[in-house]
Every structure is written in C-alpha cells, then in structure tokens.
Amino acid sequence: MSYYISPRFLDKLAVHITKNFLKISNLRVPLILGIHGRKGEGKTFQCELVFEKLGFEPVTISGGELESPDAGDPSRLIRLRYREASEQTRVRGQMCALFINDIDAGAGRFDSGTQYTVNTQLVNATLMNIADNPTNVQLPGSYDATPLQRIPIIVTGNDFSTLYAPLIRDGRMEKFYWEPIPEERVEIVEGIFQQELLKQDIVKLVEEFPEQSIDFFSALRSRIYDEQIQRFIHQVGIEQISKRIVNSTEKPPEFKNPNFSFSHLLEMGHQMVKEQQRIKELRLVEEYNQYRIFHPEVTQPQPPSNSVQPPANYTQKTHLPYNPIMPPHRFDSKVSAVMQGDSKGSTFISEGQAVTTKLSLDVLEQIEQILEAGYRVGLEYADPRRFKTGSWKSCSIIDSSHHSEIMAAIEACLSENPNDYVRLIGIDTQAKRRVIETIIQRPNGSN
Numbered sequence: 001m002s003y004y005i006s007p008r009f010l011d012k013l014a015v016h017i018t019k020n021f022l023k024i025s026n027l028r029v030p031l032i033l034g035i036h037g038r039k040g041e042g043k044t045f046q047c048e049l050v051f052e053k054l055g056f057e058p059v060t061i062s063g064g065e066l067e068s069p070d071a072g073d074p075s076r077l078i079r080l081r082y083r084e085a086s087e088q089t090r091v092r093g094q095m096c097a098l099f100i101n102d103i104d105a106g107a108g109r110f111d112s113g114t115q116y117t118v119n120t121q122l123v124n125a126t127l128m129n130i131a132d133n134p135t136n137v138q139l140p141g142s143y144d145a146t147p148l149q150r151i152p153i154i155v156t157g158n159d160f161s162t163l164y165a166p167l168i169r170d171g172r173m174e175k176f177y178w179e180p181i182p183e184e185r186v187e188i189v190e191g192i193f194q195q196e197l198l199k200q201d202i203v204k205l206v207e208e209f210p211e212q213s214i215d216f217f218s219a220l221r222s223r224i225y226d227e228q229i230q231r232f233i234h235q236v237g238i239e240q241i242s243k244r245i246v247n248s249t250e251k252p253p254e255f256k257n258p259n260f261s262f263s264h265l266l267e268m269g270h271q272m273v274k275e276q277q278r279i280k281e282l283r284l285v286e287e288y289n290q291y292r293i294f295h296p297e298v299t300q301p302q303p304p305s306n307s308v309q310p311p312a313n314y315t316q317k318t319h320l321p322y323n324p325i326m327p328p329h330r331f332d333s334k335v336s337a338v339m340q341g342d343s344k345g346s347t348f349i350s351e352g353q354a355v356t357t358k359l360s361l362d363v364l365e366q367i368e369q370i371l372e373a374g375y376r377v378g379l380e381y382a383d384p385r386r387f388k389t390g391s392w393k394s395c396s397i398i399d400s401s402h403h404s405e406i407m408a409a410i411e412a413c414l415s416e417n418p419n420d421y422v423r424l425i426g427i428d429t430q431a432k433r434r435v436i437e438t439i440i441q442r443p444n445g446s447n
C-alpha cells in the first residue's frame with residue numbers, strides 16, 4: 001500500500017503545474033502556487049508525492065537558504081535554481097518546478113513589529129520579478145537573450161501574512177490553504193500505518209487526537225519501534241553500538257514488526273502529548289529568562305505596568321501581581337483556621353478536618369494565594385551546581401486545585417530531592433507566564 005495523497009491536493013498542484021506549461025492565448029496564469037497551513041499537515045510531503053506521480057524531480061530551495069550574511073546571495077540562488085529548472089525541462093524533455101519549502105521561515109518577518117532584512121526584501125523582490133517576467137530571468141553579470149522555458153514555482157509555508165504583500169497578490173501567487181478534513185486525515189493515517197491497524201482503529205486513533213497534525217501520527221509509528229531498538233542497544237552494549245551500525249562487516253540488524261496494538265498506540269500517543277505539554281511549560285521558562293535578561297536588576301517577574309497599582313498599605317508577601325478584586329489574604333478561605341504553624345510544619349483545619357503537613361505556614365500561604373488567583377501550582381528543583389547556572393528541572397506539575405493533593409505532591413518532591421533547591425511556581429496558564437517563583441527548600445547550610 002502506498003501513501004495517500006488527497007485528491008484535492010493532487011488536483012490543485014497538477015492543474016497549477018500543467019496550466020503553466022500550456023500556452024493558452026489571452027490567459028495570464030499566476031506563476032507561483034502558495035500552499036499554506038498548520039505545521040506538520042503534510043504540505044511538503046504531499047507535494048513530493050505529487051511530483052513523483054507527475055514523473056519529475058523539482059529543483060528545491062529550502063527556507064533556510066534564503067538568509068545569508070551576504071545580502072544578495074539568496075536572490076542570486078533563486079535565479080540560478082530557476083534557470084536550472086528551466087534547463088532541466090529543456091534537456092530532459094519533461095516538466096519541472098521550482099519548489100521553495102517553508103518560504104516564510106526565510107523570506108517572511110517574525111511578526112508585524114519586525115522589519116524585513118535586506119535579504120528578505122531582495123528575495124521577495126526577485127520572486128515578484130520572476131513572476132512578472134518568467135521567461136527572462138538573468139544572472140548578475142551575464143545576459144542571455146534566449147527566452148527561458150516558463151517554470152511554475154511552488155512555495156509552502158505556515159503564515160503567508162508575514163510575506164511581502166505584493167508578492168502574494170492574486171496575479172502573482174495562487175493560494176491554497178491546506179488543512180485535511182477528518183475523512184482525509186483518516187485516509188492519510190491509514191496510509192502511514194500501511195495495514196498494521198484495522199480501519200475502525202485508525203478512525204478511533206484519529207478521533208482520540210483531534211488536535212494533532214499528520215506529523216504526530218507518523219512520529220507515533222516511529223515511536224513504536226523504540227522499544228525494539230532499545231533492546232538491541234542493550235544487547236550490543238552502548239559502547240559498541242556505533243561500530244555495530246556504521247561501517248560494520250555484519251549484516252544490518254533486522255527488527256520484526258512491533259506491537260501495533262491499538263491500546264499500545266494510545267498509550268504512546270498520550271505520552272507524546274504529555275511531552276508536547278512539557279514544551280509548552282518550558283516556554284514559560286523562556287519567557288521568564290528573557291524577562292530577566294532585559295531586566296537584570298529584577299529577581300522576580302513584576303506585574304505589567306498597566307495593572308492597577310496597590311494601595312500604600314499593601315505589603316507584597318509574594319510576587320503575585322496586585323489584584324484589586326482579590327486583595328492578599330491569610331491562609332483562611334478554604335482552610336478555615338490555622339491551629340499551629342511555623343517553619344517546620346503546620347496543622348490546620350480544612351473542611352472541618354485537622355490536617356498536618358511538613359510544609360511551613362509561609363508555603364501554605366503562597367499556595368493559597370496562587371490558587372485563589374486562579375493560577376496553577378508548579379514545582380522545580382536544581383542541585384547546587386545547576387542552581388548556580390539557573391538550570392532548573394521540572395519536579396511535577398500539579399494539575400489540581402485540591403490543597404491536600406498539592407501539598408502531598410510538594411512534600412513528595414521535597415523528600416525526593418532533599419539535597420536540592422526546590423522552588424514553588426505560580427503559572428498563569430491563560431497568559432502562559434509565571435507570576436510567582438519562590439524557593440521553598442535550600443540544601444543544608446546554603447542560602
């Protein structure tokens with residue numbers, strides 16, 4: 001069974017390419033086809049499948065090649081490759097295309113606030129120029145009067161709004177937004193699993209991960225092989241594995257079809273989703289670190305400057321932004337009374353029950369403030385060496401608003417890392433930023 005190509009994708013590409021090779025009088029055809037959409041949905045992969053079906057190899061440029069320390073290099077490269085594609089058509093007597101992958105990564109700007117570099121301006125201008133004069137594309141320093149074969153240009157990208165607007169105007173670029181519909185997703189995933197799963201399981205798998213792009217399912221299939229490869233590495237020995245695989249006289253290792261059971265796939269899929277969530281959490285760190293780079297004098301994130309200023313008598317015990325609707329308070333909303341509390345531990349009444357914890361009253365207060373403000377509690381730890389470089393590890397993200405569960409997780413983290421620094425973090429999941437960071441444990445004798 002071969003990979004699935006969506007018929008509408010195939011048609012769009014085939015029509016665009018063919019139309020550009022036909023000479024229809026009184027018809028102006030846009031030279032560029034821009035395929036855009038979410039990352040990992042198969043824009044590049046399907047283009048390659050279509051080129052293969054059409055029976056030619058395109059001349060390719062990747063977005064990364066469109067930046068260079070020497071302004072002018074990328075635009076020269078585009079002209080050169082375009083001429084190469086034209087020559088290929090002439091010599092081989094077949095269609096060809098110039099295929100620019102992830103164009104927005106090279107020729108776009110980061111956001112509306114940043115400027116185009118000289119490189120990106122030249123790239124955009126060159127593409128516009130080729131789109132307007134496709135049979136007259138010259139290299140700097142030489143002039144060739146013979147008209148070239150017109151070559152369609154296919155570009156892929158995620159966000160074309162970052163490109164120079166005149167380049168994407170309809171006369172120059174035909175746009176195709178690619179987002180597979182549910183039926184197409186099922187067909188594509190079926191192609192990825194090449195008869196290893198029943199159709200009904202494929203449907204369930206796709207439904208289980210509705211937010212995931214096609215790329216996820218392909219990575220999931222590859223993940224299933226990990227267990228066998230891990231076993232193989234253990235068998236050979238980690239020190240020998242390089243020699244065994246590269247330049248070996250033995251025949252390459254063979255792996256039997258792994259366990260593609262539906263339940264196993266689901267388990268692996270959920271593991272991958274968790275890892276994606278970790279990356280999202282890590283972005284918080286990135287944001288925080290950037291804040292620190294630009295504000296080295298500040299040790300904690302501060303409230304945004306347009307927030308309501310606290311009254312004069314407001315004492316900021318934590319670094320939560322001042323919230324005028326919910327002033328800072330003692331540890332007493334869900335928890336009705338603190339019976340005893342100091343730095344070694346506390347006992348309090350929660351929902352009518354006496355609860356004893358090793359956490360200090362200070363820590364309890366901070367948890368309460370984080371929860372009351374609607375934020376999430378997180379924990380990180382670092383050994384003294386990592387602490388010095390500010391490289392913290394995530395201990396456990398506490399996805400709960402129950403005091404008892406949160407306290408249990410914090411206590412567990414403290415006892416698992418007795419010789420490390422441990423810090424409590426409050427996370428504003430909506431704004432994806434940290435609102436509090438406070439160290440709640442230090443290794444013996446350090447400060």
Ligand SMILES: Nc1ncnc2c1ncn2[C@@H]1O[C@H](COP(=O)(O)OP(=O)(O)OP(=O)(O)O)[C@@H](O)[C@H]1O
Pocket residue numbers: 003004005006037038039040041042043044045046102156157158188191192214215216218219
């Ligand atoms: N029709 C398909 N059949 C099988 N696998 C596919 C198909 N489409 C996509 N994939 C898988 O998804 C992966 C990602 O696809 P691809 O790189 O084409 O996405 P993209 O939309 O170009 O992403 P980006 O915008 O990030 O460049 C491919 O490497 C391939 O493994």
